Each structure stands twice: as C-alpha cells, then as structure tokens.
Amino acid sequence: MNALRFLCLLLVLTAASGLRGQFGGLDLGKVVDTAKNVGKVAKGVAGIGPEEERVIGGSVAVEIAGTYGGLVRDEKIMRRVNLIGRTLAGFSDRPGLTWRFGVLASNSVNAFSAPSGYVFITRGLYQMAADDDALAAVLAHEIAHITARHALKIVARGDFLAGASSIAASQSGNVRNLEAQLQQFDLGVKQITETLFTKGFDPQTEYEADRIGRDLAAVTGYSRDGLRLMLQRLQSQSTADSKQVFSTHPPLAERIKRLQ
Amino acid sequence: MKIPLLVAIAAFLAAPVYAGFAPGGTAYTKRLETALLAEPAPLAQTLARIGYAHKLKVEEVRGAWLRVSEGKTAGWVFAGNLAEQKPSENKGLDGLPVAASETSAAAAARPLAPAAIDYAGRRGLAQARSDVEWMEHTSDAIKNDQVQAFRQAQKKGEFQ
Numbered sequence: 101m102n103a104l105r106f107l108c109l110l111l112v113l114t115a116a117s118g119l120r121g122q123f124g125g126l127d128l129g130k131v132v133d134t135a136k137n138v139g140k141v142a143k144g145v146a147g148i149g150p151e152e153e154r155v156i157g158g159s160v161a162v163e164i165a166g167t168y169g170g171l172v173r174d175e176k177i178m179r180r181v182n183l184i185g186r187t188l189a190g191f192s193d194r195p196g197l198t199w200r201f202g203v204l205a206s207n208s209v210n211a212f213s214a215p216s217g218y219v220f221i222t223r224g225l226y227q228m229a230a231d232d233d234a235l236a237a238v239l240a241h242e243i244a245h246i247t248a249r250h251a252l253k254i255v256a257r258g259d260f261l262a263g264a265s266s267i268a269a270s271q272s273g274n275v276r277n278l279e280a281q282l283q284q285f286d287l288g289v290k291q292i293t294e295t296l297f298t299k300g301f302d303p304q305t306e307y308e309a310d311r312i313g314r315d316l317a318a319v320t321g322y323s324r325d326g327l328r329l330m331l332q333r334l335q336s337q338s339t340a341d342s343k344q345v346f347s348t349h350p351p352l353a354e355r356i357k358r359l360q
Numbered sequence: 361m362k363i364p365l366l367v368a369i370a371a372f373l374a375a376p377v378y379a380g381f382a383p384g385g386t387a388y389t390k391r392l393e394t395a396l397l398a399e400p401a402p403l404a405q406t407l408a409r410i411g412y413a414h415k416l417k418v419e420e421v422r423g424a425w426l427r428v429s430e431g432k433t434a435g436w437v438f439a440g441n442l443a444e445q446k447p448s449e450n451k452g453l454d455g456l457p458v459a460a461s462e463t464s465a466a467a468a469a470r471p472l473a474p475a476a477i478d479y480a481g482r483r484g485l486a487q488a489r490s491d492v493e494w495m496e497h498t499s500d501a502i503k504n505d506q507v508q509a510f511r512q513a514q515k516k517g518e519f520q
Contacts, residue, residue, distance in 0.1 A: 151473075157475025158492070166488030171495050178498045183510045188506070191440030191517060193390060193447065198469045200499035202491075220494075232514075284483065315380065319424065319440045321516040 103147040128271050129190050156289065157216030160251065163293045164212050164220050169205035172223055177203055184232060185219060185239045193247045201239065209334065210348065215251050219352070228337075229330065233317075237326030238256050240313035248312060250305050251292050300348035306349070307358055314359060328359040380444040381418050381426055387442040389414045394442070396435025400425035402518040407435040413447045429456050438518035469500040 115249040145204040148156075165171060178201075185201035186198075209224040219242045221235075229235040245251065295301060301309075310327060335352040349355070365480035381387055389410050390491075397404040401423050410416070416437075417429040424439050472493055511517045 154470070155473045155475040158473045159479040161492045162476060162480045162483070162485050162488045165491040166483075166485040170450070170487060171491040173494060174411075175498060178495075179502065182499050182502050183507060185501070186507045187516050188509050189513075193443055195391060198500075200496055202495040202499070275407075282478075283454075284385075284480065287478065289479065321424075321514075321520045 109353075129213055148249075148255075151218045151254065156252065156255070156256070156292070157214045157218055159289045160214035160292050160296070161218040161220075163289065164214060164218075164296070165202075165204070166223060167297060168208070168212075168220070169295070172203040172205050172226075174203070177226070181221065181226070181235070181236060181239065184236050185243070188236060188240050188316055188320050188322075189217070189243050192243050197246070200244075211238050211242050213245045215246060215249070217246060219243060219246070228334065233323035233326040234323035234333075236317050236320070236332045237313065237330050240317040240320075240322075241309050242313075242318060244309040244312035245301075245305075248305075248308060250301055250309065251295070254292050254295055255288050279349075297348065300350075303350040303354070307355070310355055310359055325359075328356055329355050331359070362459050364390065381421055381439055381442070383418055383420055385446065387416045387418050387428055388429060388446045389416065389441075392443065395429065396437060398431065398435065399434040400427070403408040404436065404437070408433045416418045416442070424518075440517055444450075456510060469496075471496060 103114055172236055181201040184294060186199050189195065189197070189199040194217075197292065199217040199219070201219045201221075202220045203226050204220050206222040207224040209228060211219070211221045211225055213219045214250050219239060221229075221242070225238060226235070229238060300306070314324060317326055323329070331352050338352070380409075381464050386403055389412060392412050394410045394414075396410060397405045398407050398410045410433070414430055416430050418426050419429050420427040420432065425436050427434065428442070428443065435457060472489065477489060480486065512519045
C-alpha cells in the first residue's frame, strides 16, 4: 500500500475522535482539509507523529493480544516485567514514550513490540528467562525495535512521495469513501502484523535490535551478555519443536555469533 | 601483584560503560531537561539544566558517568541519559518535533486510541481490546517514583 495513503488514513482516523462504528459526528470536510495537509509534511517515517504512532501501536497491540491468547492476568508478573522494562526504557532513546509491558498467554517462545511503547513477551519465553538479566535482555531487544521505529518503517516504505495530490483529491467526502479508507488502514496494520507474526523483520533489522538492546541493557546495569546467554540457552534447548522458538527471527547461531 | 591489580581496577572503572562515548567525543541530550551534576553521583548538586537535543562535548568518562560541557557550562551526567546521535527533530503530522513532543506532558499515560478501539471493533477483537486495556491499566498503576525506587534498590541506572 502506498505509504502516503496510509499516513493520510491515519490522520483521518486520529482526527475523527468522534468516529464510532456508524461514523456519527464526523466532519468529513475538515478531515479532508487536514488530510491534504498531510501530503505536505509526510516525509518517510519521520512524518509519522506521536498521535499517528499511537493509533498504529494500539491497533497492532490488539492484534498481538488476539493472536497470542491474550494477557496473563497476574499482577505480580506484570509488576516484575514493568519495573524491569521501564527501568530499561527510561534510558532508551525514547524515554518519554508511555511504555507498557505484558506477558502473553502463549507457550510459544517469542516476543513482540508495537509502536508507541507496547512490549509483549510470551509466557513460554518468560518462563525460560531464569533471572532479571535474561528478562532484561529480551525486553531491551523489543524496546530497540520501538525506539528505532522498525515497524513504522514497514508502512513508510514504497512510493512515498507519489500521488500526494491525487490521494487528497480522492477524498470526496462521502461515507462510502471513508469505509474504503478504513479498509486501507486495516491493510496497513495487516502489513505490520504479517511481518511480526509470519515473515519477521529482515535479518539486519534484527541484528540492529540485538545491538541496541545489548547496549541498553549494559548501560542500565544489566548484563551485557544477557541476550547472548539467553539465545545460547534457547539454542541448547531447541528440539524438534524449535520452529516455535523465535520462529520469526534470524537463526540463533548467527545472532549469537554477532553478539560475541 | 598489588599494583597491577590496582591498575586493572582503575582501568576498569575509567573504561566507558560501552564503546559509544569517549573523551573528546560528542553526546546529545535526549530529554526535555538534562541536569548537569557537580559529581558523578545521582544525588549530587545540580549545576545547570540543558534542553532537548543539545550537542555536548565529552570531557571525561568515569565508569557509567560522563563529564560533559557546553560552552562554559560543565557537569556530570549518567551515560544512559545521553544519546550518541542527535535525537530526531523531524516534525510529525501534528507539526511538533517528533521526539521532543514525546518528552512533554502530552506524552503522559493515555488509554487506547479511539481509532484503535474502532479497529478492534471492526476486526471482532473485543477480548483482545479488553486485554490491552487491562495491560495499560496495570502498567500505568506503577508510578514513576516506584520505578525510581526499584532502580535504587536494584542498583540500576544512575544508582550503579
């Protein structure tokens, strides 16, 4: 999907705070005018502002929770992951985001993040993280995906500058058109979730998150080797079911090698 | 053997916590305000406050602390409070600098965006929405002073 179209849709959605199912109370003329302005400022991922990121992040977070069995509603576990997570995030390159950490009710071994500060770790991975250093290493890796805006870059790719005026002109201001735009927005979220759940980020993106996360853990006071040791542990415990272990990430051996 | 051991310990303490910062290099502030302290200690006197995305010169590295300067102003900052690269000043769709706006009061904990709630409705993800809202509520219930107390007790961040 054209990235500029996606940004225009985001602005429509963020501007339309009164929009609820039946599109009641929406001033389409105002939204169209605002959408026209989007084309003037949208330049790559930097054009996605905090409000737009919040809409994308919330939608992706809902998809993650829906796909991986919901949240483990254990306040003690939540307290631990949030204290460690926010300790790390406070020294990340985006300390001002609203950071939230949760454990997914899934026995697979994986972790996910959504733009604007949502970090998820599966119960399977949480149980394998024997100590705070291991847990911090996993959380720091996911924090790095958010601070480096990796998911947002998925929707910012493509023929970004093309068709700004035609996109704005296409917003004829009727409800049918808005429904079509909502479908386009949903497709944009789908692009992100397909990457998270199925395809995975490209290897270089994962290696970058490994490096940023390792440095973040180290400067915060957790073990610099936490992620490498955690990956080695996962590697040694991998079985025939190993496809369930970080299945959306590059091979463990290569990640371990690069962290040495 | 005592002298080499002391030298090794001194070298360890003087070494940067990670390779990013070195004397003579640069660092950038990444918060709306960054305090420059009189000593490399979290409770030391504040000498000055520097705004967002300022370029600083690294004068000295002592463990996880950096002595930095901007013109005639100098002081100590915990390395985790600085960035190696200049924070983004690109403007978002709201016209505000993307990163700077995150550091403002506008970034206070907020619930799931209305458009995300609509998205959950369209996708039939009511239970997942409930889960995310519970996650937000439970996370937000942990206040910043509790996180700060945790850092202090666990000797993390500036309390290392």
